[in-house]
Amino acid sequence: MTHRWKSVSCGCPPPTIDDNISDLQRLLRGIKKGCFDCVEPTYDHPQLLQGLPFALRESNWEVTVILLRGKRSEEPDRIIAVEPGDTTGQLYGLAVDIGTTTVGGLLMDLNSGKVLAESTAYNAQIAYGEDVISRMIYSQRPGGLKTLQEKVVYTINQIIEKVCREMIISPSDISYIMAAGNTVMSHLLLGIDPKYLREAPYVPTCSQFPLTRAADLGVLAHPSVRLFLYPSVASYVGGDIVSGVHACQMHKSPKVTLFIDIGTNGEIVVGNEDWMMCTACSAGPAFEGGGIQCGMRASSGAIENFHISPDTFEPMIITIGRTKPRGICGSGLISIVSELLEAGVIDQQGKFNRKISHHRIREGVSGYEYVLVWEKDTLVGHDIIITEVDIDNLNRAKGAMYAGYQTLLEAVGLTFDDLDRVILAGNFGAYIDLERAICIGLLPDVDRDKFYYIGNASLLGAQISLDDHKRFRERSMVSQLITNMELAENIEFMNHYMAALFLPHTDMSLFPSVQDKLPKGD
């Protein structure tokens, strides 16, 4: 396994008065001697030179050079740093996933490929809006863009400090940072105004992001360190998805794969080694507890699992952290709706069965509702309920996702039967209960063995391309292999969406395994 980066220990003979060679020339000669496959290397920042005379003399002309290998063979290598002594044993990289909610980071030993430390932190931009849309709105305020840029950098710096403290190294020991984020997060990190991402026709400023010096952005890093950002495919199919596709190496497998990242903005990729198509569909915030009367994010006190007794209609709930409940998170919502559906408490339109008389089912301000937890058993000052409006919101969200799969598959002439694999990416994907998600129609009703959970695929992609020279180069290629399909004004999508606003679907032939579970007729 070759690495993109290389430490070269080059002994440079000390200067004499007659040789008339600058420190830099001496170093370049040393590199040439020590690293035969190295094209005449370049460098491009005075900071490198500022430290060079001291690094050379401090270690009696024995230094280690960190090189960034050229992309193509004819492209020169770049000198990223020069360290006194032989430091070839120490080569660190940081993989970062810049999520709208959470930022995750991995510190890696680039010599061994091992993960040394890991950390996550809430994206400090959250104070300015929960989702990408509200962040984009905030960015249009005076100073808003700058604030959001600084906040995401602050979050990345928190992670850097934490992993470095854990390994007792300095942030300036990290040689490369590889990051992936959605298109909005990438724009904000680089301080690029996302104004036109939000307005039709939704144009990003760029998709292939420039090689940036991390320190220029305010990231705690040696001035020479580069921050690489995964390229994006389209305005709403970003570098996080490209990184995820890269992580599962879809582009190298003959298997037809459906890659799904469920969220407010749902991203879908379908394809294999021969072709890949992607799309994004706006599902709304229901999966993150948004727009749900008692909804909340997946944190302590959120109801994440739910059972209903088919006889008594009494509930059993499980919360994150096993505390008294505060509200309902996305996975809890899916549990609740699928259980209510299977028990016949709600029908396939998501309406409460008016024939059932039960003390937990009542008519509230916004129509019928089911009381999950009575006020006295909660950590909040009210009953925790689920309403028909909530169920409608979930229905629309899962309907958008499902219509997205269908539209994309149809566009390439395939059906769900043609799928060899369904890969669930993202934090939400990791917590999803397969049967229940299929029961409400969020996931297609295919052989359960075809489903794979990949977790934070975006971080995984950043990790593998830091670790492996060849995969580093694949990075840009992957984004270019994926063709985007726009759903915003797509008629097929609208038709599929309307048909999907039913639990699990108006066309029950698509959900044979669910058919048997639902109560028969009235």
Added chain:
Amino acid sequence: MTHRWKSVSCGCPPPTIDDNISDLQRLLRGIKKGCFDCVEPTYDHPQLLQGLPFALRESNWEVTVILLRGKRSEEPDRIIAVEPGDTTGQLYGLAVDIGTTTVGGLLMDLNSGKVLAESTAYNAQIAYGEDVISRMIYSQRPGGLKTLQEKVVYTINQIIEKVCREMIISPSDISYIMAAGNTVMSHLLLGIDPKYLREAPYVPTCSQFPLTRAADLGVLAHPSVRLFLYPSVASYVGGDIVSGVHACQMHKSPKVTLFIDIGTNGEIVVGNEDWMMCTACSAGPAFEGGGIQCGMRASSGAIENFHISPDTFEPMIITIGRTKPRGICGSGLISIVSELLEAGVIDQQGKFNRKISHHRIREGVSGYEYVLVWEKDTLVGHDIIITEVDIDNLNRAKGAMYAGYQTLLEAVGLTFDDLDRVILAGNFGAYIDLERAICIGLLPDVDRDKFYYIGNASLLGAQISLDDHKRFRERSMVSQLITNMELAENIEFMNHYMAALFLPHTDMSLFPSVQDKLPKGD
């Protein structure tokens, strides 16, 4: 005449919802259409992207791109800036000469090659030392390097503001900055510690300076603007000399040329299209009025010209600004010594003729002296005098220069007779009186028609390489064509130097034209 830079007006078709192209891709396509010889251009700073969406939309997708053409044909062009509308008519460059004493700048119209405005300012580093040695000493104090870096940038910014105000343009309208300075000035500008330039074996950190973003150094410029620095040949033969050699195109002429820049650090280049050798000799500060009892820099009140009546030994003096005198500058010193020599007031050893009894010749604290101006006729509170010690200092300074020419010529097997041209560069060279300089032995006694004054050759070099695409590329080549010779421990040089400590020289056969002017015998 081709230009390294090119403005390309590229009409970009506005986006539609289906085309899924980022602003940057749209721009790149436009460039490809508009500029056929343009290799896939790159860009490398997020700042470019930050302005891009607005530039495109502000001007309805009609923008002008400023490109930095790749050095070699296989190297991609770089996008330096994108401006709304068609601004191909406006393309400005700044040439800067960073002198130890004075910084000079020229604002150029890069389309026409015309000089639009010119300005000079004292290098604000002067407050921290008059010459490069004292600047290097100051740089070793805590914060000293930073201060010196900021001061030279402050000076460059003064010049930028002045020339921009004159042409009613903004500093951000300047697209390129081409600078030349000696090795110490170049190091200080880039914030590189010159510590090892001052200690044997006098090693510069680098000779080929990196392509630097001007704004990174604090220069008032658009974030994308590059500052190019002329490469240097050796620690004491810097980019200013390379630029000067470049300006007079020595490397393209068959004529054997002696290029001289007289100063505290005297630089000498000899050669032609086939070969070039250079050296630096430490002449001491006498040419700049340093180490001279009544010496001063060439500013208002400095005696710059002097005549003595061969009969009465009474002086006639001319000062800069025609004010009452304050002191003696370098060119004045040469006038005075050559006149005293020709009049027989001093002998060829620089000693006053003890046989002359005159009220202006007297014995002072440091030996014999001649009163140039009585106190009452000065702007200072004392007589303005020239002493034997002063004459000794000048003798050593001119001796070092002359020994430098000799040593360099001998090293390549030539004599003064082989010279086709003698080019005098630098501010001091512009004010020098040829006959008098030859009379004291500062310049070789060759045919007067062979002498050329080129003035600020360093600024001229920066100007021509900004103006002309081909010359821009020559820049690095010129420095590589010049071979440096170190005089510091050179025995030949020491012998020549000892022989030159005589007015004009111990070997009078080298100065036939002076022989006749001097008084015969005692």
